[in-house]
Amino acid sequence: MMLDRKIRSFLNSFYRIPYLVPYWDEEELEAFLSPPRDAVEALESELTRRLSASRVMAVSSGQCAIFLALKSMGIGPGDEVVIPSLVCRSALAPILRLSATPVFCDIAGDLNATAETIEPALTEKTRAILVPHTGGKPARMAEIVEMAARFRIFVIDDAAQAFGGDHGGRFLGNWGDAGILSFSAGKLLMSTAGGVLILSNPNLPAPPPLPAEPFAVILGRALRAMLRFRLRKHTFPFFLAFDRMRRPVQQLERPLCRMSVQDAAMAMVQLRKHHEIQARRRGNAETLIRLLSDVEGLTLPDPPGHTFTKFIVHVGSPGPCREKSPQVLALHRFLESRGIEPEFTHWPLHLRPDLAQFLRSPLPVTDRLWKGLISLPVQPWLGPGDMEVTADAVRGYFAT
Numbered sequence: 001m002m003l004d005r006k007i008r009s010f011l012n013s014f015y016r017i018p019y020l021v022p023y024w025d026e027e028e029l030e031a032f033l034s035p036p037r038d039a040v041e042a043l044e045s046e047l048t049r050r051l052s053a054s055r056v057m058a059v060s061s062g063q064c065a066i067f068l069a070l071k072s073m074g075i076g077p078g079d080e081v082v083i084p085s086l087v088c089r090s091a092l093a094p095i096l097r098l099s100a101t102p103v104f105c106d107i108a109g110d111l112n113a114t115a116e117t118i119e120p121a122l123t124e125k126t127r128a129i130l131v132p133h134t135g136g137k138p139a140r141m142a143e144i145v146e147m148a149a150r151f152r153i154f155v156i157d158d159a160a161q162a163f164g165g166d167h168g169g170r171f172l173g174n175w176g177d178a179g180i181l182s183f184s185a186g187k188l189l190m191s192t193a194g195g196v197l198i199l200s201n202p203n204l205p206a207p208p209p210l211p212a213e214p215f216a217v218i219l220g221r222a223l224r225a226m227l228r229f230r231l232r233k234h235t236f237p238f239f240l241a242f243d244r245m246r247r248p249v250q251q252l253e254r255p256l257c258r259m260s261v262q263d264a265a266m267a268m269v270q271l272r273k274h275h276e277i278q279a280r281r282r283g284n285a286e287t288l289i290r291l292l293s294d295v296e297g298l299t300l301p302d303p304p305g306h307t308f309t310k311f312i313v314h315v316g317s318p319g320p321c322r323e324k325s326p327q328v329l330a331l332h333r334f335l336e337s338r339g340i341e342p343e344f345t346h347w348p349l350h351l352r353p354d355l356a357q358f359l360r361s362p363l364p365v366t367d368r369l370w371k372g373l374i375s376l377p378v379q380p381w382l383g384p385g386d387m388e389v390t391a392d393a394v395r396g397y398f399a400t
C-alpha cells in the first residue's frame with residue numbers, strides 16, 4: 001500500500017520505532033472524505049450489536065461521554081465522585097465541570113482501582129465511581145459493581161483505553177450503570193476524535209439530542225492530528241506546556257456534540273480492522289514479554305484479558321522524589337538515543353497543586369508505582385523485528 005509506505009518512511013525520519021501512529025490507510029481517508037450520511041447511526045447499531053449493549057450514543061469525545069453519563073445520573077454540586085488519581089486528566093474534567101467533587105482513590109499492582117482501594121474513599125456524599133482500565137488491563141468490575149450496589153452508588157465503566165476487552169465474559173464499557181468508549185488519539189481504534197456513551201441502567205434518562213460539530217473544526221482536528229503524530233518528537237513538549245498553561249482543568253477539551261459523520265465513518269473502518277489491530281498489538285506485546293521476562297528490575301504487564309492499548313512497564317525501585325525516578329528518565333533517554341520512542345504514563349492527578357485538595361487519604365500504591373512507569377511502543381505498524389530492536393535496547397540499558 002503506497003500510503004502506508006509513505007507514512008512509514010516519513011515517520012522513520014524522526015523515530016525508527018515510533019510510539020503512536022494511527023493505523024490508517026486509504027480506507028480511513030476515503031471514509032473521512034466521503035462519509036455515508038447515516039454513518040453515526042450505523043456506528044451506534046454496530047456497537048450495540050458487538051458489545052451486546054442496550055443504549056449507545058456516539059458523541060464528540062470520551063470526555064463528553066463521561067460528562068453525559070454523570071449528568072444523566074443527576075450528579076452536581078455537593079456530590080462526590082471517586083476516581084483513581086492515576087488517570088488521564090480528561091476523565092476528571094467532566095466531574096469538575098458539573099461542580100461535583102472528585103475524590104482520589106488508590107490502585108492495586110495492576111494499576112487499576114479495586115473494590116478494596118475504592119471503599120476507603122467512600123462517604124455519605126459519594127454518588128458514583130469512575131473505573132478506567134489502565135492501558136487496557138481490565139479492572140475487576142464484578143467486585144466493584146457488587147460493592148457499589150451495597151453502597152447504592154453508580155458505576156461508570158470507563159473503557160476508553162480498553163476497547164473490545166472483557167471481564168467475566170462481559171465487554172468492558174458494558175459494566176455498571178453507564179460506560180464510555182473513546183476513538184480519540186492514543187486509543188486502540190482511532191478516528192480524529194470521538195466517544196461513545198453506553199447506558200446500561202434502564203432507569204438513567206437518555207441525554208437530549210446534541211448539536212453537530214462544524215466541519216471546519218473536524219478538518220482542523222484531522223490536520224492537527226496528522227501533524228501532531230508525525231512531528232511528535234519535536235512538538236510534543238510544546239503541546240504539553242501550552243496545553244497545561246492554557247486550559248483550566250475543568251474545561252472540556254471539545255464542545256459537547258454528536259459524533260461527526262467523518263469520525264463515525266472512520267470508526268466503522270477501524271471496527272472492521274479491530275481483530276487485525278488487536279492481534280498485531282497482542283503479538284508485539286507477547287514478543288516483548290518473551291524477550292524481556294528475565295530482566296531483573298523490570299515488571300512487565302500481565303497478559304490475560306489485556307488489550308495492550310499501552311504496554312506499561314515498571315522500572316526499578318523509585319526513590320522519594322516528586323518526579324519520575326532517575327532510572328526511568330535514564331531509560332527514556334537511552335531508548336530515544338536509539339531511535340525508539342517511549343511514552344511516560346499519566347502523572348497522578350493528586351500531585352498537581354490545583355488538584356491536591358481532592359486527596360483525602362494517602363495513596364501508597366500510586367505513590368510507590370507511578371515514578372517507575374513508562375510505556376514501550378507496540379503499535380500495529382510494528383512487527384517482531386521492531387520488538388527485537390526494542391528489547392535489545394532495554395536489555396542494553398539494564399546491562400550498563
Ligand SMILES: Cc1ncc(COP(=O)(O)O)c(C=O)c1O
Nearest residue numbers: 061062063088091132160182184
Ligand atoms: C481512561 C480515559 N478516560 C477518558 C478519556 C477521554 O477520552 P477522549 O480523549 O476521547 O476525550 C481518556 C483519554 O485519554 C482516558 O484515557
